[in-house]
Amino acid sequence: MARLVVGAHDHGVHPFIVQLRSLEDHTLLPGVDAGDVGPKLGYNEADNGYCSFFHVRIPRSHMLSGLSRLDRDGTYHPAVHNKLIYGTMILVRNRMSRTVAFQLAQAITIATRYSIVREQGAIEGATVPTTEETSIIHYRTQHSRLLTRLSHAFALIFASETCGEIYDDLIQRQSRPSGPDHSTLAYTHATMASMKAYATSLAADGTEDARRLCGGHGFVSISGLPELVTMVFAATTFEGENYVMYLQTARYLIKCASTIRRGGTVPLQIFGKVTTDGTLPMCRRRRRRRDRSSSIQQSSKKPLNIEPFDLSSTQRGHSLGHSRRA
Ligand SMILES: Cc1cc2nc3c(=O)[nH]c(=O)nc-3n(C[C@H](O)[C@H](O)[C@H](O)COP(=O)(O)OP(=O)(O)OC[C@H]3O[C@@H](n4cnc5c(N)ncnc54)[C@H](O)[C@@H]3O)c2cc1C
Numbered sequence: 001m002a003r004l005v006v007g008a009h010d011h012g013v014h015p016f017i018v019q020l021r022s023l024e025d026h027t028l029l030p031g032v033d034a035g036d037v038g039p040k041l042g043y044n045e046a047d048n049g050y051c052s053f054f055h056v057r058i059p060r061s062h063m064l065s066g067l068s069r070l071d072r073d074g075t076y077h078p079a080v081h082n083k084l085i086y087g088t089m090i091l092v093r094n095r096m097s098r099t100v101a102f103q104l105a106q107a108i109t110i111a112t113r114y115s116i117v118r119e120q121g122a123i124e125g126a127t128v129p130t131t132e133e134t135s136i137i138h139y140r141t142q143h144s145r146l147l148t149r150l151s152h153a154f155a156l157i158f159a160s161e162t163c164g165e166i167y168d169d170l171i172q173r174q175s176r177p178s179g180p181d182h183s184t185l186a187y188t189h190a191t192m193a194s195m196k197a198y199a200t201s202l203a204a205d206g207t208e209d210a211r212r213l214c215g216g217h218g219f220v221s222i223s224g225l226p227e228l229v230t231m232v233f234a235a236t237t238f239e240g241e242n243y244v245m246y247l248q249t250a251r252y253l254i255k256c257a258s259t260i261r262r263g264g265t266v267p268l269q270i271f272g273k274v275t276t277d278g279t280l281p282m283c284r285r286r287r288r289r290r291d292r293s294s295s296i297q298q299s300s301k302k303p304l305n306i307e308p309f310d311l312s313s314t315q316r317g318h319s320l321g322h323s324r325r326a
Helices: 084-117 140-174 185-213 215-219 225-235 242-261 281-299
Strands: 002-006 009-014 032-036 049-053
Touching: 084 140, 084 185, 084 215, 084 225, 140 185, 185 215, 185 225, 185 242, 215 225
Parallel strands: none
Antiparallel strands: 002 009, 032 049
């Protein structure tokens, strides 16, 4: 990617294809310097390189002109929509959300298996006395951390499927025979940007927690967790550092808010689907929350009907229906 400058006019960043090496002996061409960035914190299976150019000329035909193009006489034809260049990024970011969701699920699977076979201490206050140690999955803290992270993995998978539908809808609109419709492009870009940031941050926290749930064993490479953790951590940076991704969505929302304030209209998608009764789910949720909180206030004097936690049910093989030997 490089800036396209024609005379005194800077048309912004555009993609070009550039030959780096000689086709004869594979040496770098004059003015080109390139190499590997060296070992990284993780994600070392990918070769990330650097490249610099000093007075390198390439023909005009080496500009990738799918969206915008430059004529021989210097006339510039911009893309129909200035955000069309985001198309591939939107797709990749959506795929990333799905990938990290499965990587989180992988890490939680490892941690869950470990938690079943690993025995450590005995649960204090157990009604059935035992001399045996207990699988760590029977500790409520371990159990709840595992299930919470597992639920995140499922939620991210479902959310990325919905994002996939939003993306497919955009592609269908853009390739309509009656003429391209880019009206949902900005919304899709903003949604995928924050989804990428949210999914990778949640998955990064979750895989790291999965590693810690395996104690010292999780730090050992053979557990597979250190590689998973660094792979997911890398995803919080590439294809756009997460903080910047959230800013992209924030900018879109602020623009929508300004449009509404000026009396204009914004795409209805930002409120979610419109329901059959014509209300927006967001408004209905707010109404339900309000109704619920007033009913809680009314019933706050009633005694709480909470079952005490039955420690005997947490004995090996009881609460989860299986044991290490099962
Ligand atoms: C493991 C790995 C693999 C990668 N693979 C590839 C690849 O295959 N191809 C490729 O092209 N790139 C790749 N990258 C590069 C990656 O896309 C960039 O590192 C990433 O987009 C962040 O850009 P940057 O490094 O230039 O950060 P910088 O722009 O230097 O940003 C640094 C920090 O500055 C702040 N910042 C930057 N811009 C803004 C802003 N507008 N507003 C507010 N704060 C801001 C943010 O806090 C940000 O984290 C890879 C990176 C990693 C870590």
